[in-house]
Amino acid sequence: MIINKKNFSALGIENLPSEKQEELVNKLEDIILEKLSIEAVKKLSIENRGKYFQLLKSAMPIDIYNFLSKNISNFEKLAQQIAEEVVADFKK
């Protein structure tokens, strides 16, 4: 789990039992990461996309992050935007 209890209030789920809160946060986190994985492919240049798919077959997880972070400008900002969108959708 990547956010601690003091942040649950941001999601409006603080009234739920803690195990339910954790379950929801884990689901949200998974959605954010999945969306990021999809958007990352779209953002890569054709050349880098070729390298990326070669890399995916053998790389360690952290090497994948390093590649994306290096080859997509403002990759962390992209992740931030996606996280904000997902949380906003959830809070609607």
Place this chain on the structure above:
Amino acid sequence: MFNLEMGPEELRQNQENFKSDLKTTEIVETEEKEKKEEYKKFIEKIEKIEKENKTEQDDLMQALSEKEASIFQKTKEKIKKGCKIGIVGTMIVTSLLAVGCGAEKPQEVDHWSQVNIEEARKTIPDEVTKSWVNYGLRSIGSWKKDGEDFLVMIGSGMHYYRITQENLEEFKQKIGDEINQFLYYSTVEMSRDKNLTGKLLDARIKVFFAKYVEHAMENDMSTIAHGLFEKASPDEWQQLEDYIYFEVEQPDINGEENEVKQSPDLSNLDPTLK
């Protein structure tokens, strides 16, 4: 509880207690029911977002070549894991904080500066597990081979990296990754156990950086303490001896071909590129 020897007053009190208990039970049941309904609504929202994600993913899979789509599906969890490890220290936590709690926007972290070590310590407040601090400490040490000292680091998946002057920059990157992982797992543990103390992190992380990283970068290799590897078990020593390497390629997944047939331009799928 009803008793045959009870007087009228006791009977009345007993009846009152029974009513009160009944009412309390009803309130608890109502609250539980409301919470269940609230949870159900949250799950429905998540399912809706997941459905939208699925549509986006299907579009992408259609745009990719068959080979690329297959690799993406097979490695999706690995991609997510990598992003999670890489980002979690600075990004998602802060984003979620920023969305709901008005926290500061994330900053790029240079893991090598003392200032940012302090920042990292703030990110993980006062609760970090001893086990993951030890993990951080164990991940770097020196190794004597053929009479020479080598700086060695345990990378992800228990791979050992031999550090030389030529790959120092890459080493710094790897160490940054290790620290990210370290911070990530510390955050995970932090949310589980509130009794863990920040003092532990404070003391240990300073030792970690000062003794095994910064010192190693700035001083002659021979002055580096042999570090924690000296205390390694025979199995760990054997692993070190067998697997000291740097940048050894991993085998392909399921022996797949190296060449990946590429899909056409995907810019039409990315609205920001239009």
